[in-house]
Amino acid sequence: MTITDVGNLFMFAGGLGMFLYGMHSMSGGIQKTAGNKMKELLGILTSNHFMAVVVGALVTAIIQSSGATTVMVVGFVNAGIMTLTQAVGVIMGANIGTCITAWIVSLGQLGDAFKAFSPSLYAPLLVGIGAFLIMFSKKAKKQTVGEILVGLGLLFIGLDFMGDAAGDYLHFPIFTRAFELFGSNPILGILIGVIVTAIMQSSSAAVGVLQTLAAAGGVVTASSAMYISLGSNIGSCCTALLSSLGESRNAKRSAVIHLTFNVLGALVWGSGLFVLFQFRPAFGTMGIDSVGISVFHTIFNLVCTVLMTPLRGKLVALSGLLVKGGDEQEQAEQSDDAITLRHLDDRILETPSFAVENAILEVVHMGHIANENMERAFEAVMNYDKEKIEQVYRTEKVINKMEKLITEYLVKISNLSLNEDQHMVVNDLFYSVSDIERVGDHVENIVELMDVKEDGEPITFSEEGRCDLAEIMDLVEKSFVFSISAREKVSMDDANKVVKYEDMVDNLEEELREKHIERLSRQLCNPTSGVAFLDIISNLERISDHAYNLAGYVMSEQ
Numbered sequence: 372m373t374i375t376d377v378g379n380l381f382m383f384a385g386g387l388g389m390f391l392y393g394m395h396s397m398s399g400g401i402q403k404t405a406g407n408k409m410k411e412l413l414g415i416l417t418s419n420h421f422m423a424v425v426v427g428a429l430v431t432a433i434i435q436s437s438g439a440t441t442v443m444v445v446g447f448v449n450a451g452i453m454t455l456t457q458a459v460g461v462i463m464g465a466n467i468g469t470c471i472t473a474w475i476v477s478l479g480q481l482g483d484a485f486k487a488f489s490p491s492l493y494a495p496l497l498v499g500i501g502a503f504l505i506m507f508s509k510k511a512k513k514q515t516v517g518e519i520l521v522g523l524g525l526l527f528i529g530l531d532f533m534g535d536a537a538g539d540y541l542h543f544p545i546f547t548r549a550f551e552l553f554g555s556n557p558i559l560g561i562l563i564g565v566i567v568t569a570i571m572q573s574s575s576a577a578v579g580v581l582q583t584l585a586a587a588g589g590v591v592t593a594s595s596a597m598y599i600s601l602g603s604n605i606g607s608c609c610t611a612l613l614s615s616l617g618e619s620r621n622a623k624r625s626a627v628i629h630l631t632f633n634v635l636g637a638l639v640w641g642s643g644l645f646v647l648f649q650f651r652p653a654f655g656t657m658g659i660d661s662v663g664i665s666v667f668h669t670i671f672n673l674v675c676t677v678l679m680t681p682l683r684g685k686l687v688a689l690s691g692l693l694v695k696g697g698d699e700q701e702q703a704e705q706s707d708d709a710i711t712l713r714h715l716d717d718r719i720l721e722t723p724s725f726a727v728e729n730a731i732l733e734v735v736h737m738g739h740i741a742n743e744n745m746e747r748a749f750e751a752v753m754n755y756d757k758e759k760i761e762q763v764y765r766t767e768k769v770i771n772k773m774e775k776l777i778t779e780y781l782v783k784i785s786n787l788s789l790n791e792d793q794h795m796v797v798n799d800l801f802y803s804v805s806d807i808e809r810v811g812d813h814v815e816n817i818v819e820l821m822d823v824k825e826d827g828e829p830i831t832f833s834e835e836g837r838c839d840l841a842e843i844m845d846l847v848e849k850s851f852v853f854s855i856s857a858r859e860k861v862s863m864d865d866a867n868k869v870v871k872y873e874d875m876v877d878n879l880e881e882e883l884r885e886k887h888i889e890r891l892s893r894q895l896c897n898p899t900s901g902v903a904f905l906d907i908i909s910n911l912e913r914i915s916d917h918a919y920n921l922a923g924y925v926m927s928e929q
Contacts, residue, residue: 386461386532389525391576391720394472397522399788400431400515403544414571419681420460424676427464429720436572439463439721441611441629446718449615449622455690458625459683462632466604470574475664476530476582497524511791533583534605554594554648554655557641564602565609573609578668582661594648594655596664600671601637608633611643614718624690631686631693633708636675715780717801723787727796730777730784731858734803736853736922740766741811745851745914748814749844751821753837755830760818792928799924803858806917810851813917820903833890839883840907847911847918854920854921855881866892869922876915880908 431440442460447453496606497520504517553560568577583589583600590641606631648655659667715733720726744766751759778801783796783814821830833842850872857865885903 379673382532383714384581386536387580389529389532389665390579391529391571391573392575393522393524394525394576395522396601398520398527399521400518420456420680422679423457423460424464424467426466427461427465427466430461431465431468432471435637437469438568438572438610440465440468441608441626441654442614442718442743443721443725444629445611445622445625446721448625449619449716455621455624455628455687456683458688458764459628459632462684463624463676463679464628465629466607466633469575469578469594469607469670469675470665470669470672473578473582473661473668476579477661477665481577494527495522497521498528499524500826506790515790530579530583532578551592551656552556553597553598554592557594557598557645560595560598561602561605561637563639564599564604565606567599568603568606569609570608574603577603577606578664582664585659585664586661591659593657593659593663595899596659597644598669600643600664600668601641604672605637605671607631620694623694624758626686627693628686629745631689632675632679635679636671640671640675653695686785709710715776717783720783722789723784723789723793724782726787727789727793728795730781732808733777733780734800735772735859737777737804738851738858741771741807742848742851742855743813744770745761745848748886749848750820751843752840754820757822760822763815763818767815770808774804774808783793795896795928799928803921803924808918810914810917813914817907818908820906830900831899832904835903836887836890836900839886840904843879843883843908843911845877846872846879847915850876850915851920854918857922857925861925863926863927865921866925869918873919876912880912883908 416623427440427444430443431437434440441462444453444458448455448458501520501522501524504513507522508514508517553563564577566576571577571580578600581591581596583826585596608626611626611629611747617624644655681763715729721728744763747759748763750756751763779800781797781804785794789797799869850869853865853872854866856862857869884905887901887908890901
């Protein structure tokens with residue numbers, strides 16, 4: 372091996388690295404730019420099948436990997452955000468979304484007649500402009516644009532590097548014979564596509580390399596390119612399959628649906644192409660360029676989606692047969708964390724915008740648990756119930772655990788590629804989790820005041836005291852409920868209601884304190900119960916303060 376050969380090898384490796392990094396950088400920049408749009412896409416997931424396909428295609432076009440999209444789908448299903456039926460649509464759309472990268476690669480490999488319009492010509496300029504924006508612009512939006520430009524430029528430069536490095540060798544007989552072998556043996560061709568994609572963890576990247584080889588040497592035959600493309604679709608399932616190991620049965624089923632869909636498509640098309648090439652050998656042995664690969668890749672995924680859409684229910688049923696187990700068994704196998712923390716899944720971190728929205732869902736879920744515990748505590752105050760008090764203690768431990776786990780998840784999100792608005796939301800979520808946990812502490816304080824030893828006297832209040840407590844409890848509960856609703860819906864109306872209820876609670880707490888002190892001075896109630904009464908309304912006022920904080924975070928984000 373000569374020094375020139377070593378240099379070409381290094382150039383090909385460097386080109387592949389630039390191509391992959393360019394895809395990653397461009398993906399990160401687009402995700403920052405599309406932050407709020409990605410949030411809207413998450414809401415569309417609950418819509419019809421057609422919209423699920425559209426979402427899958429758009430998300431894959433943004434993050435440049437159908438494998439990563441399917442990994443997120445596994446996470447969504449595992450978190451209970453998506454059903455298996457909805458997952459089918461997103462998975463189908465993900466395959467369509469990979470075609471975007473193929474067409475981008477095709478643009479970079481236009482012929483000499485279109486040299487002036489070739490992105491490769493402008494790639495260095497894109498990198499230069501992008502670098503200047505990143506280094507010298509103080510505005511986050513311009514820096515994000517710079518990130519996209521650098522990624523796009525490196526992608527095309529990487530493709531050129533790979534093409535130049537490989538071009539000197541593709542005319543060797545060994546490459547010609549290899550592609551002839553892949554083209555004449557569909558099983559081998561598909562297997563090569565599976566292996567290369569599994570190694571690169573991206574069908575978009577694998578097809579991009581194939582297009583580069585096709586454009587550089589002209590040795591890639593139509594049959595070999597088509598079989599390898601079919602294999603790359605199957606190879607994209609490897610990441611999701613590995614990701615689903617050890618997760619819920621529905622998570623495993625979503626990965627199996629992806630595999631089944633792609634394997635069936637490859638089998639049908641592979642068989643049809645094999646028959647066609649037997650009758651028309653010239654079709655299989657003719658050369659193919661990057662545009663031809665893009666056309667085939669697009670038609671294949673579109674046709675598979677159209678044909679398989681009426682069978683999506685069958686795909687779900689088949690996944691149930693392959694991954695056995697019912698809902699009751701699923702519930703029994705889940706840990707307490709899995710049941711409580713429904714929306715947190717590290718796979719969703721693949722797309723920061725979705726990760727932020729899922730963190731919001733989990734914070735809201737924590738708020739609902741705290742509110743249910745508050746209701747139990749209020750019932751125990753009005754009508755002493757030892758079992759309810761014990762349940763409050765148990766739930767408070769769950770809330771404390773949720774605070775720790777959600778905070779850890781938020782730390783992971785804060786290290787992702789976020790825009791300014793998303794950073795603000797994540798910071799507010801840190802504070803929100805702390806406020807909800809403090810609400811839980813105050814609820815526990817209230818039941819501790821009511822909890823008495825077996826030989827002790829129960830805490831009782833006069834009829835007037837009970838009415839006063841019922842009044843302030845109603846206001847506090849409404850305040851907290853609307854604060855959680857404000858976060859969930861990003862509703863200014865709900866946040867303003869919290870402000871109103873907070874003022875009412877503050878005024879009422881002062882009024883009730885004065886009334887109760889007067890009752891104590893007139894000896895109209897038991898001193899022990901009187902102290903408990905004052906401590907209870909003090910804790911209630913503090914709960915309202917934390918609700919006010921929660922609403923304030925939402926208001927500051929507008």
